[in-house]
Amino acid sequence: MSALGAIDTTRIDALRVELVDILGEAAVATDDARLERASVDGSGMSPLIKELLPLGRAQILAMPSSAEQIVATVAAAVRHGVPVTPRGKGTGNYGQGIPMNGGLVLDTSKARRVIEVGDGWIEAEAGAVMWMLEQTANKAGQQLWMYPSTAQSTVGGFVSGGSGGTGSIANGMIHQGFVKAVEVVHATGEAAAVRVEGDDAVPYLHNYGTAGIITTVRVALEPLQPWRAVLASFDAYEDVVQLMKPLASLTPTPRLVSGDRAEIAACLPAELGIPAGRASLRAILDESTVEEATRMIEAAGGRVDDVREGAQHTVKLSMNSYNHPIEWLQKTAPVPYFHVEVLGDALVDRLDEVQAVYPGGMLHIEAQRGRPIGMLAAPYESAADVLAGFDRLAALGVSTHNPHQWAVDFEPERTAALAAVTDPQGLLNPGKLGATVHAHTGTQM
Incomplete structure (x- = not known):
């Protein structure tokens, strides 16, 4: 088995026969259209990874409909020595779900009880x-x-x-x-x-x-809790950023506090009702804290544009937080954008310097327990320029996570030691553990 390789068709054919017996004909696929769909995830969000695609292609797809069938599917793949790449909805942005050694893509989305x-x-x-x-x-x-x-x-x-x-x-x-x-x-x-x-x-x-x-x-x-979706706006993005820590300190604690510059806010869905030309602050607050939050927002020079009740409104704010504003920016901008995940008090205290690390840099910010986090986006020039910025961010006291690579970066040594016992043949999502990718990874957040 070689990196980005494929398994010989004899083993795939034998696995298919067994999987059809376990799952039924409709839950096993080898046609090109479904294999292509099962072999991609949201990694196109990274222009660095996008330059390297395709990174692998499934040779067979299985769609078990229960936990027991997932177990039986993995057992069959192990017997035939076929790699297994697990997949949920395929929304990951870093290539984690790409079957880099071919083999079986295990779609778990039907096992949903x-x-x-x-x-x-x-x-x-x-x-x-x-x-x-x-x-x-x-x-x-x-x-x-x-x-x-x-x-x-x-x-x-x-x-x-x-x-x-x-x-x-x-x-x-x-x-x-x-x-x-x-x-x-x-x-x-x-x-x-x-x-x-x-x-x-x-x-x-x-x-x-x-x-x-x-x-x-x-x-x-x-x-x-009785959550409310609170939408506020400001003339200056700096005022949004300065409110991250105070709002996060409300009691009961907010479920979400998220902020964008006017340029990014303009790319978000119109149903959010964000006023044109204004920086946006969006929060999911306990009903009991809305009055205090309103006071804080107005004292900082902003205004509360709307307070909405109902899960349909709070989930919309969730769906437009974290990396989603950058995705909306990418969809509407005339040039490609990349992003880097960033963490630290410097996002608030040294905002201008952080954004200036990359030409045209813009920070999306989130309140977080401990320190604020964010997505620093900028027009994409080259992989080398992106990676060189990590050192400049570190010098400002900003921790980074590189979203342009697919290797396990949370306790990788521990995972490798566990996998040596639980996966001695290296069949589970090969290419993601101990991989050397693109250039190097960022500092773990």
Whole structure:
């Protein structure tokens, strides 16, 4: 098996026969159209990765409809020595879901059953959509600790590839108590499901399935709150940035506080009602804090343009946070843009210097527990220019994460040690663990 290679067709054909017997004819595909769709994700958002595409192509696609079928599918692939690349909704932006060694793409999105809702937790199959889990929790008087900005992502995809999201201001990242338990299937022996709980589950998070394919997930819930979508605007973006920490300190803690310069805000969907030519601040606040937040916004020179009640409005704010404003910018700008994920107090204290690291740089900012985070976007010239900016950002006290590479960068040594035991043949999402990619990775956030 070589990098970006493919498995001989004899093994693929034999695997197909077995998978059809396990899953049924309709759940197994080898036609070009579906294989092409299963071999791409959202990595086109990175102009650096886009220059390298295609990076791999599936030879067979399986769509199991239950956790048990996921286990059986992985077991079959292991018996035939065929690589397995797991896939949820394919919304990842860094190439994590590209089958770089060909083989099998395992689409988990059909395995979406909610198994049980308890006091403080909900458990579901890997393909369950995060927004569906949120709605299910709401009916039980609870809410998710957090959900990704792409609310239609699957829970398996979120905990395998994500870091945090809406709700992280209060509850941190996915590895900080959000995940209560996972069931995973290893690429060993008969590839049976293994349940791991608490801290033992953490090594299986944010590693793209390289140490085990997640079949079910139990995540944390908390009591339901009366959220409001608050939309405010300012003449100056600097005033938005200065409010990140004060708003994040409200009690109860906001679920989201997000801000953009007028140039980026102008690219966002019109239904948000953002006034033209003004910097935007968008927040999901507990109803009890709206009055205090309004006072803070007005004192900083801004105005509250609207306060909206209902989940349909709060999820819209979520769907236009984190990297989504940069995606809207990319769709409308006449030149290609790239972005770098950034973290640190310097985003507030040294805003002009941070934006000046790249010519034409513009910062999208988010309140976060501890320190603000953001997406620094600028017109794309070359990969070398992008990577050279990392050192300049570090000199300003800014931590960076490089979204233009696909290697596991959260505890990679720990993941490699675990995968040596759980995946001795290197069949699980090969090319993502211990890879040398594009040039180098950024500093882990």
